[in-house]
Amino acid sequence: MINSSFAFAQSGLDVVTTNAGKISGSVSTGGDVHVFKGIPFAAPPVGDLRWKEPRPVAPWQGVKECTTFSASPMQPKPDEFGVYTREFLIPYQPISEDCLYLNVWTGAKSSAEKRAVLVYIYGGGFGSGGAAVPIYDGEAMAKKGIVFVVINYRVGIFGFFAHPELTKESGHKASGNYGLMDQLAALKWIKQNIAAFGGDPGNVTIAGQSAGSMSVNCLVASPLGKGLFQRAIAESGASFLNGPFGGTTLQAAEQSGVKAAQSLNANSIADLRKVPAADLVGKFAGRPIIDGYVLPVSIAQTFADNKENSVPLLTGWNEDDAFVGKLKNAEDYKKQITDQYKDKAAEFLKYYPAGTDAEAGRSQINISRDQTFGVQNYTWANVQSSKGKAKVYVYRFTRRLPATADFVKYGAFHTGEVAYAYDNLRFLNRPWEPVDQQLATTISGYWANFAKTGNPNGNGLPNWPAYDAGNKQVMILGEKPATEVLPDKAALDFMVGVVGGK
Numbered sequence: 001m002i003n004s005s006f007a008f009a010q011s012g013l014d015v016v017t018t019n020a021g022k023i024s025g026s027v028s029t030g031g032d033v034h035v036f037k038g039i040p041f042a043a044p045p046v047g048d049l050r051w052k053e054p055r056p057v058a059p060w061q062g063v064k065e066c067t068t069f070s071a072s073p074m075q076p077k078p079d080e081f082g083v084y085t086r087e088f089l090i091p092y093q094p095i096s097e098d099c100l101y102l103n104v105w106t107g108a109k110s111s112a113e114k115r116a117v118l119v120y121i122y123g124g125g126f127g128s129g130g131a132a133v134p135i136y137d138g139e140a141m142a143k144k145g146i147v148f149v150v151i152n153y154r155v156g157i158f159g160f161f162a163h164p165e166l167t168k169e170s171g172h173k174a175s176g177n178y179g180l181m182d183q184l185a186a187l188k189w190i191k192q193n194i195a196a197f198g199g200d201p202g203n204v205t206i207a208g209q210s211a212g213s214m215s216v217n218c219l220v221a222s223p224l225g226k227g228l229f230q231r232a233i234a235e236s237g238a239s240f241l242n243g244p245f246g247g248t249t250l251q252a253a254e255q256s257g258v259k260a261a262q263s264l265n266a267n268s269i270a271d272l273r274k275v276p277a278a279d280l281v282g283k284f285a286g287r288p289i290i291d292g293y294v295l296p297v298s299i300a301q302t303f304a305d306n307k308e309n310s311v312p313l314l315t316g317w318n319e320d321d322a323f324v325g326k327l328k329n330a331e332d333y334k335k336q337i338t339d340q341y342k343d344k345a346a347e348f349l350k351y352y353p354a355g356t357d358a359e360a361g362r363s364q365i366n367i368s369r370d371q372t373f374g375v376q377n378y379t380w381a382n383v384q385s386s387k388g389k390a391k392v393y394v395y396r397f398t399r400r401l402p403a404t405a406d407f408v409k410y411g412a413f414h415t416g417e418v419a420y421a422y423d424n425l426r427f428l429n430r431p432w433e434p435v436d437q438q439l440a441t442t443i444s445g446y447w448a449n450f451a452k453t454g455n456p457n458g459n460g461l462p463n464w465p466a467y468d469a470g471n472k473q474v475m476i477l478g479e480k481p482a483t484e485v486l487p488d489k490a491a492l493d494f495m496v497g498v499v500g501g502k
Contacts, residue, residue, distance in 0.1 A: 013108065018193045021060040025104075026067045033142045036104040036197070038070035041189035042182065044098035045154060050273045051166050051178060054100060054185040070094075070101035072130030073155045074277050083403075083410040087419075087427050090130035097158060097277045102151040102186055103131055105138030108198020116452040117147045117199040119190060119229070120422075121183060123210025123237070123415065126287040127156045140423035144448040147199035148422075149190060153182035153215075158277070160286025162253035163261060165269040174293035176253045176286070180218055181294060187219075187228040205231040205451040209418050211287075213237030213315075217380065218288050221302040222295055225309050231454050233447065234315040235421065236414060238376035239288070240300050240383070241500045247298050253289040260284045303383050312454035313384055314447070315377045316395030316474065320411035322368035330360040344498070351491035366488070370495045373414075378492050379500075385469040393456055394467040396486070398478035399439055402431045417477070421447050435479050442481055 013034045015024050025036035042054035049055060071094035072078075078089040108115055120136055122129040131150040138148030153159060159179030166175035191201045206229045208216045213234040219225040220232050239247055248256075260283060266272040272280075290298055302308050328336065334354050338345040352367050354360035377394075384392045397417040403410065410416075419425050423444035425432055446456035446464065456464050462482060464475045472486040486492070 012110065013106065013197065015063055016111070016196045018196060020057040022063045023066045024063050028139050033105055033107050033139050034197075035139070036066045037068055038101045039066050039104065040070075040100065041102050041151070042100040042185045045100060045158070045178070045182075046097045046277075048273060050097065050158065051161055051163075051175070051269070053170070053178070053181050069103065069132035070152065071096035071099050072132055073097075073099040073152055074158050074281055075124075075128045075130075075155055076282050078128070083413050084415070085429070087134045087429070088415060089133060090128070091132055097154075099130075099152045099154065100182060100185070101131070102149055102189070103138065104194075104197050105142040105148040106197045106199065107142040107145065108147065111196045111198055113198035114195070114200035114203070115145055115147045115198050116448075117149060117190065117194050117201070117204045118233075118447075118451045119149045119151060119187065119204060119206050121151065121153070121206065121208035121212035121215045123208065123212045124155060126160055126179065126211045126214075127285060129155060129211070134427040135419045135424045136422070137424055137427060138422070140444065141448060144423075144444065146448050146451055147194060147197055149186075149194070151183065151186040153179045153186070155179060156282070156286055157260070157280050157284035160253075160288065161257055161260070161284055162250060162286075162289060162291070163257035163269060164254050166257075167250065167254060169269070170293075172293040174250060174291035176250065176257075176289045177291050177294040179286075180215065180222070180288055183215055183219060184222070184224050184228070184294075187225070191228055202230065203452070204229040205233060207233035207235070207447070207451075208237070209235040209415060210237045213377075214239050214288070217299060217376075218295060220309050220311065220313075221299040221307075222309075223307070224294055229309070229311065231312045231450065232314070233450065234313065234377060234380065235417060236317045236321050236373045236377065238299070238315075238380045240303075240376055240379040241496065247295070248287070248289045250289055250291045253286075253291075256284070303387075306387075310387070310390045312390045312450070313380070313392040314395070314450045314456060315381055315392065316397065316477075317369065317373045317377050318412045318414060318417055319396060319398040320365060320369065320400075320416075321373045321414045322365045323372070323414070324364050324368045327361040327364050329357045330354040333360040333364060341498075347494065348498075351488075351494050366491070367495075370488075370492060371499055374492055375496050375499050378486075379496060381467050382469045385467050391454065391466040393450070393464055394474040394486075395477050396474055397443075398476055399436070402433055402436065417443070420444065420477075439477065439479070439481070443477055446475075 072090040141148040162176030214237040217238040352363035400411040449458040450456040
């Protein structure tokens, strides 16, 4: 039962009363946004609590100062790579197992207000990421009337490690989805406490990108998410079909866990809990699993059984949402497709052609984009639209981010839309043009409107119709945002069959 005795109206937010104690934060430079960083939402998952469902926070006396970011979850050192400069990465320090904290930005003047809440879940392949990344700053969205929350969750071996011993001790006959349980614990904390920050606990949108988007997909599918949110934003990521994040079974995940324990010369979970956290980093590539508890069955099956948390959805992916190495020339590319897809090769090359080396290069980018991200969010949109219960709005982000010569090849790259979506271009060192500032205003306006009402449309914004699986109209978020029929729908329909194993 939720204790709501602390959620009385406060005339100011200099000190906020949560269910574990009082906290203070800071105020933005303009004086119009209260910022609270490093609020604990669960007990530190250390010692005997490593690989356990998050426990409640221990209450404290006095006023806890929440003015600095907490430690990021345990993960490898955040070195820049490719296009991902410091603004996309967690701070170098601190990084710790003691990481279950969240950050709140609110423009509310008192706790009597009931502003829409947006909870952002970061990406990072379930092996990296954190709530202190610069482009996840919430001040701009708070100025649009949103109570913006960014949460930490455990990643890597700490967040997604399954093992028969852990399954046995859990009480749920399950193990492995600790990162998702952290997200659920944060949402429960928000339901109990966000009113004190001027937020509406009955109007919560969960949003995420990449692994964060896949997390949103998992939360929508999980029976444990019931009643904790009312809408969902999923940017470049879902787990409907086969693929690297398609959903591992508990048995397979346990087998991987046993092998990992053996490689660490640990004979028991008790032994593993004594291993220093730093020695476990990078030893296990975990991700959400079909554990029978957080995810009783596959996400596709959950939707087929009409057991998902049916909420309005805003989803899409980027024009260059791809991870490819050195591009092959046309001849080598055609040989690879022929060898790999055999009787489907001719049809494959129809949708991903190789008339020239340049065309073959573009096709390789499109294949990576569609196989990893496009078909997943496309399938989710089609399934949800076909049900006719909750509306879905689909976008394609096409703006090639202005760049120095070093970065120009990346285009509308994976994660490139995030700074636009939350109006945070100021955090990126790029040669921005006026069209970028306008696009950030437009996209963040859509996101804020959707969080408030479940509909992205609003004054001064190009009309964005709800997606229909029949006509497949999507919003193209580029230099001049406009609605179009999804330009490569035939290729995506073909790729759904390839990825789905049909």
